[in-house]
Amino acid sequence: MMVYYKSANFVNVGYGADMKEAWFGGAKPPLAEKNSCINLPYIIDGDDIITQSNTCCLYLGKKLGIDDEALFFTNHTVLDQTMDLRNDLMKIVYPFGSVKNKEEFPAAAKDHLAGSATVNLTKLEGFCKGPYMCGSAPQSGDFALFEMLDQHQSICKSIGEPDILDQHPKLKALHAAMKGDAALSKYFASDCYSKWAQNNGLLTHFTGQASDFEYGPTVEEQVTF
Numbered sequence: 001m002m003v004y005y006k007s008a009n010f011v012n013v014g015y016g017a018d019m020k021e022a023w024f025g026g027a028k029p030p031l032a033e034k035n036s037c038i039n040l041p042y043i044i045d046g047d048d049i050i051t052q053s054n055t056c057c058l059y060l061g062k063k064l065g066i067d068d069e070a071l072f073f074t075n076h077t078v079l080d081q082t083m084d085l086r087n088d089l090m091k092i093v094y095p096f097g098s099v100k101n102k103e104e105f106p107a108a109a110k111d112h113l114a115g116s117a118t119v120n121l122t123k124l125e126g127f128c129k130g131p132y133m134c135g136s137a138p139q140s141g142d143f144a145l146f147e148m149l150d151q152h153q154s155i156c157k158s159i160g161e162p163d164i165l166d167q168h169p170k171l172k173a174l175h176a177a178m179k180g181d182a183a184l185s186k187y188f189a190s191d192c193y194s195k196w197a198q199n200n201g202l203l204t205h206f207t208g209q210a211s212d213f214e215y216g217p218t219v220e221e222q223v224t225f
């Protein structure tokens, strides 16, 4: 999303239903030799191999000229607070915790919306300077947060709950501002935004897609502007 925002040409790789072969048995081992922390997501930029979502956000924020150094710590708080929400969301969208199957997902999602999501979004709402988290321009944290806002909205819709962003007007406005930003129109029209699973399609209870969604093969595409 950040690379689209800056119209920088890049190769977009999304691992699919064949991820056991394509990722774990394919791309991962040689990357792990260069960066032992490697996981998804990652960035290859020349000799730099970057991984961990927040590190990737900060890397692109700096490299693409999105992040303002004067806002570093405020933006970092946004990334961390958003990661707290993401980590709690992961507990219900995958079967590793107490939510064992898709049938149990709606009730667990309702509890999550009333619990962790409300706690974290209330903190972020209070921290939002407007229209973006740190003021007039989006920083890397806004992109990470956007994904969480978008996914929580889509969870509300899928389980018939009112939009959780209605309780957080600044965050709702931030989400709308990003959706309406012409610099992101190509991103929102892309398959990776609208057609790919929001979580690992092999395991998740919630893809954000229709119930007949089929997790496709690994995709590698050159994105040019």
Ligand SMILES: N[C@@H](CCC(=O)N[C@@H](CS)C(=O)NCC(=O)O)C(=O)O
Residues within 6 Å of the ligand: 028, 038, 039, 040, 041, 051, 052, 053, 054, 200
């Ligand atoms: N804390 C990590 C968590 C990312 C994560 O859970 N990645 C999974 C996505 S399915 C992954 O990389 N799985 C494959 C692997 O571990 O190699 C981050 O923010 O990057």
